[in-house]
Amino acid sequence: MAIDKPYLDIPGTTVFDAAQARRGYWLNQFCMSLMQADNRERFLGNECSYLDEWDMTAAQKQSVLDRDMNAMIALGGNIYFLAKIGATDGKSFQQMAGSMTGMSEDEYRAMMIGGGRSIDGNRDVGEAS
Amino acid sequence: MSARITASVFTSHVPAIGAALDQGKTEEPYWQPLFAGYEPSQEWMRDNIPDAIVLVFNDHATAFSLDMIPTFAIGTASSYAVADEGWGPRPVPEVQGHPDLAAHIAHSVIQQDFDLTIVNRMAVDHGLTVPLSLMFGQPDAWPCPVIPVAVNVLQYPVPSGQRCLDLGKAIRNAIESYDESLDVQVWGTGGMSHQLQGPRAGLINADFDAAFLDTLIFDPECLAAMPHVEYLREAGSESIELVMWLIARGAMGDLAGRPAPSVEHRFYHVPASNTALVTSS
Numbered sequence: 001m002a003i004d005k006p007y008l009d010i011p012g013t014t015v016f017d018a019a020q021a022r023r024g025y026w027l028n029q030f031c032m033s034l035m036q037a038d039n040r041e042r043f044l045g046n047e048c049s050y051l052d053e054w055d056m057t058a059a060q061k062q063s064v065l066d067r068d069m070n071a072m073i074a075l076g077g078n079i080y081f082l083a084k085i086g087a088t089d090g091k092s093f094q095q096m097a098g099s100m101t102g103m104s105e106d107e108y109r110a111m112m113i114g115g116g117r118s119i120d121g122n123r124d125v126g127e128a129s
Numbered sequence: 130m131s132a133r134i135t136a137s138v139f140t141s142h143v144p145a146i147g148a149a150l151d152q153g154k155t156e157e158p159y160w161q162p163l164f165a166g167y168e169p170s171q172e173w174m175r176d177n178i179p180d181a182i183v184l185v186f187n188d189h190a191t192a193f194s195l196d197m198i199p200t201f202a203i204g205t206a207s208s209y210a211v212a213d214e215g216w217g218p219r220p221v222p223e224v225q226g227h228p229d230l231a232a233h234i235a236h237s238v239i240q241q242d243f244d245l246t247i248v249n250r251m252a253v254d255h256g257l258t259v260p261l262s263l264m265f266g267q268p269d270a271w272p273c274p275v276i277p278v279a280v281n282v283l284q285y286p287v288p289s290g291q292r293c294l295d296l297g298k299a300i301r302n303a304i305e306s307y308d309e310s311l312d313v314q315v316w317g318t319g320g321m322s323h324q325l326q327g328p329r330a331g332l333i334n335a336d337f338d339a340a341f342l343d344t345l346i347f348d349p350e351c352l353a354a355m356p357h358v359e360y361l362r363e364a365g366s367e368s369i370e371l372v373m374w375l376i377a378r379g380a381m382g383d384l385a386g387r388p389a390p391s392v393e394h395r396f397y398h399v400p401a402s403n404t405a406l407v408t409s410s
Contacts, residue, residue: 006358007285012329013366017285025195032194035213070327079326079367080189080283087215092145097330108331112400113159116322116333123362 024076199246237303297379317377319370
């Protein structure tokens with residue numbers, strides 16, 4: 001019997017479940033390596049060659065080079081791992097989260113100061129469309 | 130004489146709060162209301178420093194990578210280094226452990242059918258140090274030892290609310306069977322509503338958070354039955370951290386037939402970067 005995943009219809013949301021974690025194992029492990037200062041330096045010095053040290057798919061590597069957070073998440077990345085790329089780039093969680101919404105940094109910040117994104121219309125895909 | 134649980138603290142652990150403190154931004158208009166809101170809790174804490182804190186938190190891909198993902202882990206080390214999460218380590222004191230009490234809790238809780246992972250070396254990230262900063266400010270040394278209890282809320286599925294509440298009860302039994310007169314606090318951290326990923330990032334649900342707090346205080350057994358998908362859907366993918374609050378709540382005496390706890394201070398603020406915040410002692 002298939003595993004019940006009642007969260008798949010939540011709009012704009014990828015739940016980091018065991019299947020996603022398998023898909024993103026090396027992408028996330030690469031991110032872990034950026035917790036060391038010398039690795040951050042090496043990565044920024046030559047991103048392509050640093051990424052080639054990891055058993056990531058071409059699409060995963062490209063998503064990192066593009067800093068395309070939504071693509072990284074779709075390919076198995078988890079935000080807490082991906083945050084280490086942001087940290088390496090000097091970006092905050094807010095900047096990283098905002099980059100996935102299609103809003104500008106100022107728009108996103110203003111939305112958060114205004115109380116955040118409303119739940120109304122955002123509960124499930126049917127409601128959102 | 131034995132050890133007893135004297136209070137619980139429930140608070141978010143947003144990394145940007147740590148950064149604001151560390152960089153001296155607490156008086157800036159964006160941050161001032163947040164830190165002002167914690168002042169009554171800090172004041173209460175100054176008069177009620179415990180002998181040890183059992184601090185329930187989650188590691189954010191810091192000590193645990195995808196190589197090992199323990200669902201429940203307890204730290205039995207004598208000290209814990211402050212982690213470099215990518216920004217360099219926070220300039221806060223090293224965290225001192227309480228190895229004797231921690232080993233006792235591990236022993237007792239495992240015998241109560243919770244298969245804890247025992248951790249003797251672990252760097253601690255903002256999930257543990259930001260709550261300490263929020264409650265104690267910026268001291269040269271933390272005022273008491275800390276026993277970290279790390280919960281996997283990162284890779285789904287995370288433990289159920291009921292499992293967390295029951296673990297809290299087991300921790301209470303463990304602490305009360307420790308043969309030394311100690312005042313112990315159990316803290317639950319993380320949450321509240323927030324989502325840090327995808328096009329729905331920035332979600333905040335103040336109604337959910339208010340109801341969560343009310344139910345946490347008055348009907349935790351009911352709250353424990355709430356399914357994961359309700360957290361994810363109603364309060365954002367990262368709000369699932371809130372299950373950890375049920376561990377601290379489960380450790381409180383009313384669930385073992387004692388009088389109901391009183392709320393010393395309750396404070397809610399949006400946003401703290403991306404999340405809602407609350408503290409109640």
